Amino acid sequence: MTGLSGVSKAIDITNKRISQYAASDSEILIQGETGVGKSRCAKLIHQLSLRSKGPFVEINCGSIPRSLIESELFGHEKGAFTGAVKNHVGFIKRANTGTLFLDEIGDMPLEVQGHLLHFLESKEVHSLGSDCNDTVDCRVIAATNEALDALMANGDFRQDLFYRLNVLPLTIPSLRERTVDIEVLANSFLEQELLKSGREALTLSDASITVLKHHPWPGNIRELKNVIKRAVVLATGSVIEPEALGIDMVCDFRTVDHNQLASKHIEKVIRDHKYNMTASARYLNISRPTLYRLIKKHKLELDS
Ligand SMILES: Nc1ncnc2c1ncn2[C@@H]1O[C@H](COP(=O)(O)OP(=O)(O)OP(=O)(O)O)[C@@H](O)[C@H]1O
Incomplete structure (x- = not known):
């Protein structure tokens, strides 16, 4: 993959942004309608970045039950809660040295948004049931096809998290x-x-x-x-x-x-x-x- 395919001015601008963003290590927020290529774009940025040799870990926040999303992201220790029969390494830790792609970020429950913000600020992960923190080095790219403005106005999405993710904004145009x-x-x-x-x-x-x-x-x-x-x-x-x-x-x-x-x-x-x-x-x-x-x-x- 060298860039998003297309000959339009809009895709040309998007491809330029992709190259510029790949050269940086800041958080990215990709917005665009369903099916425009947000995941593809996130993978592309990872492949073009200095983290390309590290893992690309993708998590769709909309497809994981809300009650499980925190332990999926941050991991848990055996016995941390009923059903935690063994240690589980969370997605954030698995993305160490690489890129963590959080798709459908608008579906992330509010309390998990708070923990994600803490991770972005401190780079420390605290898995459920553990008594210590681990430092993780990964770049976060988030994507959404929902209008985050509306979610923020309703109190369903934290403004501070929005600003923390929206360091490098990218909007992919519809077809x-x-x-x-x-x-x-x-x-x-x-x-x-x-x-x-x-x-x-x-x-x-x-x-x-x-x-x-x-x-x-x-x-x-x-x-x-x-x-x-x-x-x-x-x-x-x-x-x-x-x-x-x-x-x-x-x-x-x-x-x-x-x-x-x-x-x-x-x-x-x-x-x-x-x-x-x-x-x-x-x-x-x-x-x-x-x-x-x-x-x-x-x-x-x-x-x-
Ligand atoms: N520029 C492109 N050239 C070729 N294929 C593309 C391009 N953009 C997207 N696709 C293809 O279109 C499909 C949808 O892309 P993708 O999953 O990245 O979209 P998305 O915006 O993340 O969708 P969703 O909002 O539903 O998560 C995939 O099969 C992807 O490979």
Whole structure:
């Protein structure tokens, strides 16, 4: 991995930040919608940093039961609580000499936030049931897809911890904010899938690229990757047409700039609907007069 893939200005700026932050050892707070690549970015910073030979330890604060998160992070001694049948080395200690990545930091319970803040200030870890502290040398990178401002306003996230983590802030833009990257990413995922599946060459049709560019991508890059995986399975022939993408084109076409609607796609929809203009317009979620206007504008020759 050399940087986040993409050709947009936004990703260029993000990649520059990644290199600058990798050269430092301060805490980083990565913000961005789900699936934009926050974990990937954290790994990348670790790999580019002086800590790359140390471990990269990832913990998703949202997927560990709240009652266990403290002992998972800080560790515990045998007998520290009911069920602690043996000593447990916590994630923080395991990250010694490397990077600790705290994903979904907004889900961390308040009392554990206090202990984390203490660790960041002192670099000392006190495992549950132990009578001594251990010093741990690790860099902390945290990530969230929640608006921490709102959590702080509600008293669910400590302001002092926010400032302690937000030394180096990084916001990864959503795919909607960098549509020029969609085609590049889609083709790169397609190449990877073809290599994995051993399928013969497949390309995305212009109409499919138009559909991809206009989809709102609530699941961002993760969603795009899965759409391409599905298309490789569903495509018949050597070209991926919009139907194989399996995304809800009906609602996307409402927001599409009709100037950019691929004429080939309109033609195909009309052919698929046996030249029934009412059904084709309904499928595209546009009115019949709009469909006729598009046919005229794109000079489509429809010989039924
Ligand atoms: N720039 C990129 N190039 C290629 N693949 C990417 C890129 N960014 C993200 N991905 C892929 O997209 C998927 C989601 O990325 P990742 O898990 O890093 O997102 P996230 O923002 O941490 O998601 P969440 O908020 O759900 O934790 C992964 O499979 C990752 O490999």
